[in-house]
Amino acid sequence: MKKLFLCALCAISLLSxxxxxxxxxxxxxxxxxxxxxxxxLKLSPDQLYSTEHASLKDCVVDFGDFCxxxxxxxxxxxxxxxxxxYGAIQALSTPEDDILTNGFVAHTRQEERPAEGLFVKxxxxxxxxxxxxxxxxxxxYAAHPGETIMELDWQYTxxxxxxxxxELQEAxxxxxxxxxxxxxxxxxxxxxxxxxxxxxxxxTATETLGKFGGDTDNWMWPRQTCxxxxxxxxxxxxxxxxxxxxxxxxxxxxxxxxIATKGYRPxxxxxxxxxxxxxxxxxxxxxxxxxxxxxNVSMIQVRGKxxxxxxxxxxADRAVGIKYASKWASSSNYWKxxxxxxxxxxxxxxxxxxxxxxxxxxDWYGSRKDLSDRFGMMFGRLKEAYxxxxxxxxxxxxxxxxxxxxxxLYRVAHMLNSMPQDADSTEAAAVRTxxxxxxEDYDARLDEATMAALLRNYREQVKDSCYWPDCYATIDSLxxxxxxxxxxxxxxxxxxxxxxxxxxxxxxxxLRDTDPALLYAAAIPTMIxxxxxxxxxxxxxxxxxxxxxxxxxxxxxxxxxxxxxANFTMRLSYGYIQDYTASGVHHQYYTNAQSLLDKAAKQAxxxxxxxxxxxxxLMQKGDWGRYADRRTGDMHLCFLSNNDITxxxxxxxxxxxxxxxxxxxxxxNWDAMSGDISFDSNLQRCIGVDVRFMLFIIDKWGKADNxxxxxxx
Numbered sequence: 001m002k003k004l005f006l007c008a009l010c011a012i013s014l015l016s017x018x019x020x021x022x023x024x025x026x027x028x029x030x031x032x033x034x035x036x037x038x039x040x041l042k043l044s045p046d047q048l049y050s051t052e053h054a055s056l057k058d059c060v061v062d063f064g065d066f067c068x069x070x071x072x073x074x075x076x077x078x079x080x081x082x083x084x085x086y087g088a089i090q091a092l093s094t095p096e097d098d099i100l101t102n103g104f105v106a107h108t109r110q111e112e113r114p115a116e117g118l119f120v121k122x123x124x125x126x127x128x129x130x131x132x133x134x135x136x137x138x139x140x141y142a143a144h145p146g147e148t149i150m151e152l153d154w155q156y157t158x159x160x161x162x163x164x165x166x167e168l169q170e171a172x173x174x175x176x177x178x179x180x181x182x183x184x185x186x187x188x189x190x191x192x193x194x195x196x197x198x199x200x201x202x203x204t205a206t207e208t209l210g211k212f213g214g215d216t217d218n219w220m221w222p223r224q225t226c227x228x229x230x231x232x233x234x235x236x237x238x239x240x241x242x243x244x245x246x247x248x249x250x251x252x253x254x255x256x257x258x259i260a261t262k263g264y265r266p267x268x269x270x271x272x273x274x275x276x277x278x279x280x281x282x283x284x285x286x287x288x289x290x291x292x293x294x295x296n297v298s299m300i301q302v303r304g305k306x307x308x309x310x311x312x313x314x315x316a317d318r319a320v321g322i323k324y325a326s327k328w329a330s331s332s333n334y335w336k337x338x339x340x341x342x343x344x345x346x347x348x349x350x351x352x353x354x355x356x357x358x359x360x361x362x363d364w365y366g367s368r369k370d371l372s373d374r375f376g377m378m379f380g381r382l383k384e385a386y387x388x389x390x391x392x393x394x395x396x397x398x399x400x401x402x403x404x405x406x407x408x409l410y411r412v413a414h415m416l417n418s419m420p421q422d423a424d425s426t427e428a429a430a431v432r433t434x435x436x437x438x439x440e441d442y443d444a445r446l447d448e449a450t451m452a453a454l455l456r457n458y459r460e461q462v463k464d465s466c467y468w469p470d471c472y473a474t475i476d477s478l479x480x481x482x483x484x485x486x487x488x489x490x491x492x493x494x495x496x497x498x499x500x501x502x503x504x505x506x507x508x509x510x511l512r513d514t515d516p517a518l519l520y521a522a523a524i525p526t527m528i529x530x531x532x533x534x535x536x537x538x539x540x541x542x543x544x545x546x547x548x549x550x551x552x553x554x555x556x557x558x559x560x561x562x563x564x565x566a567n568f569t570m571r572l573s574y575g576y577i578q579d580y581t582a583s584g585v586h587h588q589y590y591t592n593a594q595s596l597l598d599k600a601a602k603q604a605x606x607x608x609x610x611x612x613x614x615x616x617x618l619m620q621k622g623d624w625g626r627y628a629d630r631r632t633g634d635m636h637l638c639f640l641s642n643n644d645i646t647x648x649x650x651x652x653x654x655x656x657x658x659x660x661x662x663x664x665x666x667x668x669n670w671d672a673m674s675g676d677i678s679f680d681s682n683l684q685r686c687i688g689v690d691v692r693f694m695l696f697i698i699d700k701w702g703k704a705d706n707x708x709x710x711x712x713x
Contacts, residue, residue: 020573020644020679020681021561021563021573021574021644022276022279022563022564022565022566022571022572022573022644022646023563023571023572023573023574024126024189024563024564024569024570024571024572025048025049025056025057025126025273025570025571025572026049026125026126028045028048028049028572032561033045036269036271036574039269039574039575039576039657040268040269040576040656040657041269041271041574041657042657042658042659043056043657043658043659047659048572051124051125054254054255055255056255056273056655056659057123057273057570058071058122058123058253058254058255059071059072059253059255059256059257059653060123060273060274060570060652060653061078061120061121061122062120062121062123062193062275062568062570063078063080063084063120063651064084064118064119064120065119065121065568066084066648067080067081067084067275067648067650067651068080068084068273068274068275068648068649068650068651068652068653068665069084069120069231069651069653070257070651070652070653070661070664071233071253071255071256071257072256072257072259072661072711073253073256073710073711074252074253074256075232075250075251075252075253075710076232076233076234076235076250076251076252076253077202077230077231077232077256077707077710077711078120078199078230078231078232078233079228079229079230079651079653079661079664079691079694080228080229080231080650080651080664081227081228081229081650081651081664081666081689082204082205082209082210082211082225082226082227082228082229083210083211083227083329083333083650083666084229084650084651085115085201085204085229085231086100086210086229086325086326086329087326088115088118088199088201088231089104089201089204089229090322090323090325090326090441091115091116091117091326091440091441092104092113092115092201093322094322095318095319095322098318098322099204100207100322100325101206101207102206103204103205103206103207103209103701103702104201104203104204105203105702105703105704106200106201106202106203106704107703107704107706108706109232109250112200112201112202112232113200113201114198114199114200114201114244115199115200115201115231116244117437118197118199118231119195119196119197119199120195120196120199120231120233121176121193121194121195121196122193122194122195122196123191123192123193123570124175124192124193124194125191125192126189126190126191126192126569126570127189127190127192128187128188128189129164129168129179129188129189129190130187130188130189132164132188133157133160133161133164133188136156136160136163136164137156137157137160140156157181157185161179161180161181161188162179164179164188164190165177165178165179165190168190168192172192174194174240175192175193175194176192176193176194176195177190177191177192177193178190178191178193178569180567180569181567182564182565182567183282183550183554183562183564183565184282184546184547184549184550184551184565185547186547186550186551186554187564189569191569191570194241195241196233196234196235196241196251197241197242197243197244198233198234198235198241198242198243198244198245198248199231199232199233199234200231200232200234201229201230201231202230202231202232202707203229203230203698203702203704203707204229204230205226205228205229205697205701205702206612206615208610208611208612208615209225209226209611209615209697209701210225210226210227210228210229211225211227211329211608212224212225212226212596212608212609212611213225213599213608213609214607214608215332215336215608216606216608216609217608218332218333218336218667219336219337219340219667219668219669219670219673220669220670221587221640221669221670221685221687222587222588222591222595222638223591223637223638223667223687224591224595224596224599224637224638225637225638225666225667225689226637226689226693226694226697227664227666227667227689228664228689228694230698230707232250232251233250233251234248234249234250234251235248235249235250235251236248236249237249239251239252257653257655257659257660257661258659258660258661259660259661259691259695259711259712260655260656260658260660260661260662260691261626261627261692261712262630263629263630263631263636263662263690263692264577264639264656264662265577265631266576266577266578266579266589267576267577267578268576268577268656268657269574269575269576269656269657270574270575270576270577270641270643270654270655270656270662271572271573271574271575271643271654271655272572272573272574272641272643272644272645272649272652272653272654272655272665272686272688273570273571273572273652273653273655274570274571274645274648274649274651274652274653274665275568275569275570275571275648275649275652276566276568276571276645276646276647276648276649277566277567277568277646277647277648277649278565278566278567278568278646278647278648278676279565279566279646279675279676279677280565280676280677281565281676281677281678281679282546282549282550282553282565283354283546283677284354284358284379284382284386284545284546284549285351285354285355285358286382286383286386286387287382287386287542287546288345288350288351288354288677289351289386290386290390290393291341291677292341292342292345292346292351293390293394294390294393294394294397295393295397296338296339296341296342297342297394297397298394298397298398298400298401298461299334299335299338299397299401300335300338300339300342301398301457301461302398302401302402302406302454302457302458302461303331303332303334303335303401303406304335305453305454305457306331306401306406306450306453306454307328307331307332307335308453309446309449309450309453310324310327310328310331310446310450311328312449313443313445313446313449314328317443320443320446323440323441323442323443324441324443324446326441327441331405334647337647337673340670340673341673341674341676341677343673344670344671344672344673344674344675345674345677348672348674348678348680348683350674350677350678353678354678357553358379358549360556361375361549361552361553361556362379364552364556365552365556371552371555374548374551374552375548375551375552378545378548378549378552381541381545382541382542382545382546382549384541385538385539385541385542385545386538386542388535388538389534389535389538389539389542391464392531392532392534392535392538393535394462395462395464395467395531396528396531396532396535398458398461398462399458399462399467399527399528399531400528402454402455402457402458403458403469403524403527404524404528406450406454407447407450407451407454407455408438408442408447408450409444409447409451409490409491409494409496409517409520409521410520410521410524411438412435412438412496412497412501412517413494413496413515413517413518413520413521413522414521414524414525415431415434415435416431416496416501416502416505416512416518416521417512417518417521417522419431419502419505419506421505421506421509421512423506428502428503428506431502432499432502435499435501435502436499439498439499444491444497447491448487448488448490448491449487451483451487451490451491452483452484452486452487452488455471455472455475455483455486455487456483456484459472459483467527467531468527469520469523469524469526469527470519470520470523471486471520471523474486489516490516490517490520491517493515493516494515494516494517494518495511495515495517496515496517496518505518566646566648568648573643573644573645573686574643575641575642575643575644576641576642577589577639577640577641578640578641578642578685579640580640580669580671580682580683580685582669582671582683583671587640589639589640590634590636590637590638590639590640590690591636591637591638591639592632592634592635592636592637593619593622593624593634593635593637594634595637596611596619596637597616597619597620600616614701615701618700618701619635622635623700624696625696627692627693627695627696627699628692629692635692635693635696636690636692636693637689637690637693638663638687638688638689638690638693639662639663639687639688639690640669640685640686640687640688641654641685641686641688642681642684642685642686643665643686644675644679644684644686645665645668645686646668646675646676647676649665649686650665650666650667651664651665651666652664652665653665654686654688661691662688662690662691663688663689663690663691663693663694664688664689664691664694665686665687665688666687666688666689667687668684668685668686668687669683669684669685669687671683672684672685695708695711695712
C-alpha cells in the first residue's frame with residue numbers, strides 16, 4: 001500500500017496559488033509553468049533548471065549552509081545579505097580595524113579578504129530516489145512480519161537514507177551528496193553540490209546601514225535596511241574547488257544574474273529562488289499547540305534572560321561587542337521570531353483552522369472502510385502521544401536553551417570530556433583548533449554572569465527536580481542554593497578557559513573527576529538522554545502518525561497542488577510585487593530614502609536608528625542618478641512581494657520575469673509570523689532590499705568604481 005501511494009504522490013500536480021508554495025525547480029510541470037507565464041515569467045522551465053546547459057539555478061548558491069546568495073558577475077562575485085555575511089565580517093574585525101562598524105571596500109582583487117571557514121555550494125542536479133528507499137523498506141517489512149510498519153519505518157528509514165547517500169557520494173567523487181526526505185518521509189530526493197571553500201569579502205556597508213532598524217525593526221514593515229554584503233568565490237587555475245591559496249583565481253561563471261535597473265511596480269512578476277530552511281505546514285493541530293506552548297516558550301523566555309546579560313557586557317566593552325555581535329544577531333533573531341509566531345498563531349486562529357481541516361479528513365476517510373483501516377486511529381494516537389510527552393518537551397526546550405545554547409563554557413568542557421585520554425597528537429591538535437576558534441569570540445566574565453542567571457532561571461521555570469542536572473545538588477549542598485556563588489567558583493577553578501586545557505587533561509586524567517567545569521559538563525549529555533528517553537515511545541508514535549496525516553491529506557486532495565515542507569534544498573516561490581493591509585493599516589509596497597531619514601531623525605534616541613553624518617548627508621543630497629526609480633523618481637530602499645519564504649531564504653535573489661535581479665530577500669512581516677506553520681495569502685509578505693539601493697551604496701558611499709564596472713558595464 002505504501003509503495004503504491006508513493007508512486008501516486010510523484011504524479012501530484014505542482015500547480016499552486018501564485019503567492020504560496022516552495023517548489024522544487026526540477027519538478028516544474030507544464031501547468032505550473034503556464035501559471036507563472038500568466039503572471040509574467042518569460043523563462044521556460046528548462047531555463048530555470050537544466051543539467052544540460054547553464055540555467056538560473058546555476059547562479060543561486062547555498063551560502064555557508066545557513067543562507068542563500070546569488071552570483072552576479074562572470075568573475076564569481078556573490079551578493080548575500082549583510083546578516084548572512086555578518087559572522088565572516090565580525091571575524092575579520094578587530095577594535096583597531098572595526099570593519100563591522102565602519103564597513104569595508106576592496107578596490108582591488110588584492111584587497112579582498114579571505115573569510116576563513118566560509119563556503120558556497122552550487123547545486124548540480126537533483127534526483128528522485130524514492131523508489132530505491134521504498135524498495136529497501138519493503139524488503140525490511142517482508143523480513144519482519146511480526147512487527148508493525150510504524151516500528152519499522154522510524155527504526156530503518158534514516159539508516160537507509162544514510163546508506164543511499166553514502167553510495168551516491170562514492171559514485172560521484174568531487175561532489176557533495178545529500179539525501180533528504182520530503183512530504184513527511186513520503187518521498188526522497190538526492191541533491192548533488194559542488195562546494196567552493198575559498199570565499200573572500202569584497203564589500204560591506206557600515207553596520208548602521210546593514211542592520212538599520214536592528215532588533216527594533218526585525219520582522220517588521222516598513223523597512224529601510226541596506227541588508228547586503230558582497231563576496232567573491234575563488235578556485236584553482238582550472239576552475240575547480242580548492243582550499244584558500246594565494247595562487248587561486250576568481251571563479252569564472254558561465255551563468256550569473258543580470259541586474260534589473262528598471263525596477264518594478266505593483267503586480268509585476270517576482271520570484272525568489274533560494275534555500276528555505278524549515279517549515280511545518282503539514283503538522284497536526286496537536287503539534288502546533290506543542291510548538292507554541294512547549295517549544296517557543298523556552299526560546300522566548302531563556303533567550304530574553306540571556307540577552308539581558310549579554311547586552312550589559314557588550315555595551316560596556318566594544319571588544320566584547322564585536323566578539324558577540326554575530327551570536328547576538330542569531331539569538332535575537334529567533335527569539336523575536338518565536339514571539340511573533342506565537343502571537344500570529346493566536347491572532348489568526350491557526351490551531352482552529354487546522355482542526356477544521358482534520359475534521360474534514362475524518363469525514364473523508366470515515367466513509368470508506370479501506371481508508372478507515374489505514375487512518376482511523378491516527379488522530380487519537382496523535383492526541384494521546386502529544387499529551388504524554390508535553391512535560392518532557394517543555395523541559396527539554398528549557399534545558400537546551402540553558403545548558404547547550406546558553407552557558408557557553410559547556411562547549412569547551414564537552415570537547416575535553418569527549419576527547420580520548422590517549423588522544424594522539426593529530427586528534428589533540430584538532431581539538432585545540434576548534435577551541436581556538438571558540439575562544440576568539442568568547443568572554444569568560446560574560447559567560448560567568450550568564451551561568452549564574454540561567455541556572456537560577458532554569459530552576460524557577462522547570463519545577464520538577466527530575467529534570468535537574470547534577471550541578472543543582474552541588475549548588476544546594478555546597479553553596480547554599482546560590483547559583484552565582486557556584487558560577488564564580490567554577491570559573492575561578494576551571495582549566496577550561498584557554499587551549500592549554502587540552503594538554504592539561506592529557507597529562508592528568510584525574511582532572512575529569514575534579515575540575516568543576518568538566519564535572520558540570522559531564523552531566524549534561526546524560527540528562528539530555530534521560531529526558532529524550534522519557535518521550536521516545538511517544539515520539540515514535542507522533543512521527544509515524546504525522547507521516548500518515550500527510551499521506552491522508554495528499555490522497556484526499558490528489559487533484560490539488562501540494563509542495564513539500566522546506567528542508568534547506570533549493571526552492572522557487574513565485575508571485576508578484578504587492579502591498580497589503582493589516583489591522584486597518586495599509587502598507588505601501590516600497591520604502592524610499594525620505595522614510596529612512598525621517599525614521600533616523602524622529603526616533604534618534606533609539607540606537608537602532610542612528611546613522612553616521614556622512615550617510616545622512618549622502619541621502620539628503622538626493623542625487624540618485626541611474627539608481628532612481630524611473631516611475632516614481634524616488635530611491636527605492638526595500639520592497640514587498642507575496643513570495644513564500646522562511647529562514648534560510650535570507651540572501652535569496654528576487655528575480656523579475658526575465659530572470660533579472662530585483663534585490664535580495666531578507667525578512668518577513670510581523671503580521672504573518674505564523675508562516676512556517678500556515679501561509680496566509682492576505683498577510684504574508686517577503687521583504688527584499690532593492691538592488692538599486694545596494695548599487696547606490698557601493699557607488700556613492702563606497703566609491704567602488706571597480707565593483708560597479710564589474711556589475712553594470
